Structures are given as structure tokens and as C-alpha cells.
Amino acid sequence: MTLYIQAIAIIYKIMNDGRPYSYVLERLKTARLRPTRQRLALAKLLLETDDRHVTAEQLHCEASSAGIKVSLATVYNTLHQFTKADLLREVVVESGRAYFDTNTSEHHHIFNQDTGELCDIPDETISVLVLPDAPEGTKIDRVEIIVRVKSLR
Amino acid sequence: MTLYIQAIAIIYKIMNDGRPYSYVLERLKTARLRPTRQRLALAKLLLETDDRHVTAEQLHCEASSAGIKVSLATVYNTLHQFTKADLLREVVVESGRAYFDTNTSEHHHIFNQDTGELCDIPDETISVLVLPDAPEGTKIDRVEIIVRVKSLR
DNA sequence: TGTTTAGTTTAGAACGATTCTAATTTATTG
DNA sequence: CAATAAATTAGAATCGTTCTAAACTAAACA
Numbered sequence: 225m226t227l228y229i230q231a232i233a234i235i236y237k238i239m240n241d242g243r244p245y246s247y248v249l250e251r252l253k254t255a256r257l258r259p260t261r262q263r264l265a266l267a268k269l270l271l272e273t274d275d276r277h278v279t280a281e282q283l284h285c286e287a288s289s290a291g292i293k294v295s296l297a298t299v300y301n302t303l304h305q306f307t308k309a310d311l312l313r314e315v316v317v318e319s320g321r322a323y324f325d326t327n328t329s330e331h332h333h334i335f336n337q338d339t340g341e342l343c344d345i346p347d348e349t350i351s352v353l354v355l356p357d358a359p360e361g362t363k364i365d366r367v368e369i370i371v372r373v374k375s376l377r
Numbered sequence: 378m379t380l381y382i383q384a385i386a387i388i389y390k391i392m393n394d395g396r397p398y399s400y401v402l403e404r405l406k407t408a409r410l411r412p413t414r415q416r417l418a419l420a421k422l423l424l425e426t427d428d429r430h431v432t433a434e435q436l437h438c439e440a441s442s443a444g445i446k447v448s449l450a451t452v453y454n455t456l457h458q459f460t461k462a463d464l465l466r467e468v469v470v471e472s473g474r475a476y477f478d479t480n481t482s483e484h485h486h487i488f489n490q491d492t493g494e495l496c497d498i499p500d501e502t503i504s505v506l507v508l509p510d511a512p513e514g515t516k517i518d519r520v521e522i523i524v525r526v527k528s529l530r
Numbered sequence: 531t532g533t534t535t536a537g538t539t540t541a542g543a544a545c546g547a548t549t550c551t552a553a554t555t556t557a558t559t560g
Numbered sequence: 561c562a563a564t565a566a567a568t569t570a571g572a573a574t575c576g577t578t579c580t581a582a583a584c585t586a587a588a589c590a
């Protein structure tokens with residue numbers, strides 16, 4: 225057993241408490257991203273629970289509170305690398321601030337314009353009929369629906 | 378006839394070449410915005426043609442090229458005031474850059490992620506069939522659909 | 531293993547879009 | 561025509577984000 229595998233196994237154990245977590249390692253591997261302390265810690269924060277929507281700033285704060293030493297630059301790097309590796313996806317709801325969603329499956333969002341709260345729409349509760357053709361020389365990448373709500377009163 | 382009305386009439390004539398333009402003045406009036414040189418010139422640029430999508434920077438350049446003396450700050454102010462006055466609406470398609478749409482009626486967008494090009498979807502070719510309930514304590518403000526496309530090759 | 535090499539992290543500088551500030555100018559009111 | 565209220569402006573400030581180049585760490589290899 226190489227040192228590498230040993231180390232990974234240890235980190236894996238520490239992070240996991242036995243839950244299935246290896247897919248993060250796999251994704252990182254496929255994306256040729258080394259499983260560093262920072263990446264694994266952020267992955268843990270992000271992917272422990274199913275459905276999260278964070279900004280870089282938020283995640284950085286959260287990491288700090290959790291005692292994880294990681295720079296804001298690394299948080300940005302990691303969010304983008306994870307997005308490329310399909311561990312996250314970006315959601316655009318506000319100009320001037322990027323949100324990242326831990327749910328990478330096809331789904332849509334409700335965005336509270338007063339509070340900045342962002343949440344997923346269960347796939348069964350929304351449906352659209354999209355007929356327009358993609359303009360000449362383009363192909364549809366994805367269709368995004370944002371239901372914008374306001375707080376009452 | 379007061380001086381105000383005279384002045385407006387003259388400006389109106391200059392800007393209009395006879396086309397119906399008074400609704401801009403009306404909207405400005407209702408919004409308690411004075412019909413200044415800058416506002417009227419920007420309104421002309423924006424609302425002469427039906428369907429435009431601009432960023433502040435773009436509009437500022439365009440104004441400069443057209444010989445209109447207006448600061449970037451005023452362009453920003455004007456875009457936001459016009460949006461409040463329902464002469465424009467904001468479209469969020471990229472985090473980090475705000476687009477403004479001269480078409481304020483209910484409709485959706487196609488966004489080319491490679492070129493940054495944004496265009497309207499004719500309302501007949503898309504429709505929302507099922508909508509989720511707004512979360513407790515909120516009400517739906519609007520539903521936005523963005524069809525993201527990529528350039529081929 | 532120890533060394534080399536290649537990838538990663540970091541603090542801080544730089545950046546682009548936007549907002550703010552306070553002084554000046556312009557439009558409206560009386 | 562003066563008084564006052566609103567709008568414009570240049571430039572500073574701010575915000576989120578990206579870049580840079582040096583220090584560090586992981587993986588490959590001798």
C-alpha cells in the first residue's frame with residue numbers, strides 16, 4: 225500500500241464516519257485534481273447534506289467557523305474546479321454574486337429577491353413547454369427556470 | 378402654455394420625427410423624473426427600436442458615439458430609474474454584468490453563453506405548464522426562463 | 531526512501547462592474 | 561427672476577472576483 229493510498233484512506237475515514245464518500249475522490253481523480261486537505265474539507269462541507277446553495281464568501285466564512293484553514297482564493301478555485309468536475313453547478317440569479325448548487329441534477333430554482341434565499345424546485349412541480357429552435361449555429365445547452373418570489377408585507 | 382410645456386414640446390418634436398413618443402414623458406412624469414437632456418437622449422437610444430438588450434457600459438459607449446454627453450454614473454442612474462418606471466426591465470443571465478431589456482412585457486430569453494448575445498423568445502413558442510407553490514410567506518413575482526445555448530464548434 | 535517535478539495554496543495586488551460622494555449644474559416653483 | 565429641489569458629474573470607494581508570483585505539498589521516479 226503506497227503512502228498515497230494510506231493517506232487517502234485515513235482522510236477518508238476521518239471525513240466519512242462510514243458514509244459513502246468515495247465518489248468525491250473519484251470525481252477529483254477523473255478531473256485530475258489532487259485530493260488536498262482544502263479540497264476534501266470543502267467537499268465535506270458542501271456535500272455532506274444534499275441540497276445547498278452557497279456563495280464563495282459564505283463558504284469561506286463557514287469553513288473558517290469550522291476551523292478549516294483555507295484562503296478565499298482557494299475557495300474560488302475549488303468552487304470552479306468542482307463545477308467543472310460536475311460536483312457542483314453554478315446558478316445565476318443575481319448580477320454581481322455567484323451561487324453554487326450542490327444538486328447537479330436537472331432542476332430549477334425559487335429565488336427570494338428580498339432575502340437572497342435560493343431553493344430547489346422539486347422536478348414534478350414544474351414543467352415548461354419549450355418550442356423555440358436554437359438560433360442558427362447554436363445548440364441548446366440547458367433550460368433554466370427561476371421563480372422569483374417576494375416576501376409578503 | 379407654460380415654459381415647461383413649450384420646452385417639452387420642442388424636445389419632443391426634435392426627438393420624434395412625429396413618431397408616438399409621449400409615453401416616455403408620461404412614464405417619467407408618473408415616476409417623478411424630470412425629462413432632462415440626458416434621460417431623453419438615452420430614452421431615444423433605447424426605445425427607438427423595439428427590442429434591445431444592453432449593459433450600462435454598452436449604452437454609455439453608444440451614447441458617446443452618438444455625440445451625447447453623459448457620464449457613466451448617469452447611465453447607471455438612468456437605467457435603474459427607467460427600470461423602476463417600467464420603461465426597462467433587468468435580465469440576469471451572467472453574474473457580474475447586468476443586462477437591461479427594452480421589452481417590458483412578459484417574455485423569456487435565449488442567451489448565447491459563448492458570445493454573450495441575448496435575445497427574446499416569442500411568447501407563443503414557450504409556456505409554463507405547471508408551477509410550484511410559493512414558499513410560506515412569499516408570493517411569486519415572476520417566472521423567468523433562460524434557454525442557454527452554445528455556439529456550434 | 532530522497533529527490534525531482536508538477537500541481538496547489540496563498541497573501542495581496544489588480545480588476546471590472548457598480549455605487550457613492552460632494553460639488554456643480556439644471557429644472558421647476560413661487 | 562430668485563429660491564429650492566432635483567439631476568449630473570468626476571472621481572473615489574466598494575464589491576465580488578481573478579490574477580500573480582512565491583512558498584508549499586503531493587506524486588512520480590530513481
